[in-house]
Amino acid sequence: MPELPEVETIRRDLEPFLNGRTLVRIDHQDPRRYRDLARALGASILGIGRRGKYLMLDLGAIEMIVHLGMTGQVGVGDPALFRHLRVSCLLDSGEVFFLNDPRRFGKVLVVDKGDYSSLPTLSAMGPEPLGPDYRFEPFYQICRQVRTIKSHLLDQRLVAGVGNIYADEALHLARIHPSQGYLTKPEAQRLFEAVPKVLWSGVVNRGTTFKDYRDGMGRYGGNQDFLRVYDREGEPCQECGTLIVKTRVAQRGTYYCPRCQSLKKR
């Protein structure tokens, strides 16, 4: 499940293969899912950026937006190696930029540059937690009045790019129960600082491969060996030794330490 660190790792991997290339041919079978891709024919890739979990290929007046969903994998190489090839783009280098996506939760579309009206989550995206516009006050104003903090970490409006794995990791580092609501200022401060810490760790370790994730070169990430709670049910908390518990919060599998992350009634 690619989140901010995984998408950033892919972005860095693909940059040297895509920068300056022209899209010579684009193939896919599902025009309802992969929209307006023909608009990109003949366009050159001026840069590859990222916003939250979205990859953005700068094509000048337009941009190609890629979201990997749960099982999407992009790369430059031989698409014949993949069973679930959904989109392939022939480059003027002769190489193929492709999306392989078994479960088809991923998206690829071409839009006028900056027009995200067909992507409500991207339109309302919160600040980049690893960027210069990440501010405590607006973060705190939301945290203090919501009922279940984890659902807002996943929501993308509070902060961009956090998914299920890094939400649990940040909450453990901040010692906050995933179902906690109405955070105090010190709690919000701890969470505000924990989010970029766990995301940087993910970037440094080239992403978390729990099952499906591969980087832009098809390699496994390394961050799974450094997770504090995610997928560690029954293992001892590294802070206090209490066994990590798995529950369900916001319709998501949720791991936490019942001692370090106690729920406060408010």
Add this chain to the structure above:
DNA sequence: AATCATCCCTGAACGC
């Protein structure tokens, strides 16, 4: 306005 439930989709894990 916030919160919750449902849908999309496939493969792996599980139970009998």
Add this chain to the structure above:
DNA sequence: TGCGTTCAGGGATGAT
């Protein structure tokens, strides 16, 4: 062995 069931969840959407 094999078949059917359950689970995983990001984001869009509709309901409460």
